[in-house]
Amino acid sequence: MADELTFETIYAQAGDDLAGIPWASLAPMPALVQWLDGQPPVTGARALVVACGLGDDAEEVSRRGCRVTAFDLVPAAIAHCRARFPGSAVDYRVADVFRLPDDWRRAFDLVVEIRTLQSLPVSERATAAASIAGMVAPGGRVFVHGLGRRDDDPPGRRPWPLSPHDLRAFTSAGLTDTELAVQPRSPGPDERHVVTAVYTRPAL
Numbered sequence: 001m002a003d004e005l006t007f008e009t010i011y012a013q014a015g016d017d018l019a020g021i022p023w024a025s026l027a028p029m030p031a032l033v034q035w036l037d038g039q040p041p042v043t044g045a046r047a048l049v050v051a052c053g054l055g056d057d058a059e060e061v062s063r064r065g066c067r068v069t070a071f072d073l074v075p076a077a078i079a080h081c082r083a084r085f086p087g088s089a090v091d092y093r094v095a096d097v098f099r100l101p102d103d104w105r106r107a108f109d110l111v112v113e114i115r116t117l118q119s120l121p122v123s124e125r126a127t128a129a130a131s132i133a134g135m136v137a138p139g140g141r142v143f144v145h146g147l148g149r150r151d152d153d154p155p156g157r158r159p160w161p162l163s164p165h166d167l168r169a170f171t172s173a174g175l176t177d178t179e180l181a182v183q184p185r186s187p188g189p190d191e192r193h194v195v196t197a198v199y200t201r202p203a204l
């Protein structure tokens with residue numbers, strides 16, 4: 001894992017050429033759009049977008065009427081968000097998923113986690129998932145989306161897909177398993193698949 005470029009380096013090497021950022025689609029994640037279409041959030045709901053990258057998912061959730069906070073570890077990512085979406089209603093912040101502000105704890109009706117856990121080494125994943133789960137308010141939900149693998153598949157190179165074992169960190173953190181969809185990533189022998197999971201914190 002030591003030969004993986006850091007996220008700071010990836011953003012620095014890309015500079016203003018966003019096409020040089022491997023995950024940059026410059027559009028919201030279709031699975032999130034589909035999910036939000038099916039379950040429109042309540043206007044004014046508080047939402048947190050984890051490791052927001054270039055900001056497209058945060059803007060999509062904001063467009064749907066949520067009050068959105070979005071964070072990323074890398075200042076250059078947050079600078080891109082602010083430059084791409086001037087006048088945005090999203091509160092973009094630099095923050096580390098392992099050290100989130102105390103006043104975010106259990107403060108969000110919707111937490112969106114897309115392709116972050118798979119970017120973190122498997123050994124750090126349960127801690128990150130517990131931190132993310134801790135941001136969900138009573139009655140709130142976390143939407144999780146990323147590549148998936150079976151528990152006994154080797155993780156390979158980054159992105160290291162999520163296994164059922166990885167995802168159990170959300171239920172271990174006190175959330176209820178609400179939705180799970182597993183889809184093939186592409187036709188053919190590729191073992192990888194795409195996972196969408198939703199977990200809910202029981203209401204008080």
Ligand SMILES: C[S@@+](CC[C@H](N)C(=O)[O-])C[C@H]1O[C@@H](n2cnc3c(N)ncnc32)[C@H](O)[C@@H]1O
Pocket residue numbers: 007008023024050051052053054071072073074077095096097098114115116119
């Ligand atoms: C693969 S990108 C995904 C970005 C975005 N969620 C998306 O799907 O387009 C992973 C993101 O996680 C961020 N990241 C990595 N480690 C992080 C950490 N410890 N805390 C917050 N963000 C982190 C990276 O800077 C990067 O923007």
